[in-house]
Amino acid sequence: MPHNFTPIEELVQEYKAMKYGAGSQAKEMEMPMSPPEASEMQEFAEQETNNAALHQQMVSKRQDSIKLPPDLKKIGLKTDEDDQFKAALNKIKLPISDDKIMEDLQAPPSEARRWYATILLYILERAHLTLKKVGTKAVRMFKIN
DSSP states (O other): OOOOOOOHHHHHHHHHOOEEEEEEEEEOOOOOOOEEEEEEEHHHHHHHHHHHHHHHOOOOOOSOOOOHEEEEETTTTGGGGGGGHHHHHEEEEEEEEHHHHHHHHSSTSSSSSHHHHHHHHHHHHHHHEEEEEEEEEEEEEOOOO
């Protein structure tokens, strides 16, 4: 019959041999830990610096935007060079101003204007936009998930 287990007789014997204080058997077995030696710490630090140097060699900075072929431009695809994102910020028209929405969000939940502002903010969030207070004005920003 084959053995389908790892023998642990050595561990059991070590456990039985451990005694604390007045000859009582240990209830918990603690693994002895030795502090790392200075040479091990130095090797680890050297590996970290080598990894950082290797990372700098392997990683290169890419362009912020890509150049589109003319056929893709003809069908209407745009990049951020064409201010596509800036135009999208003001593309969504709402019945009240962004400043008024931010002001109404501070109203008590029992008032209708708070609910109306929440709905308008939801519409902006569906377009991956959000409002942020900068100084005294509300500014539309792209929401990054």
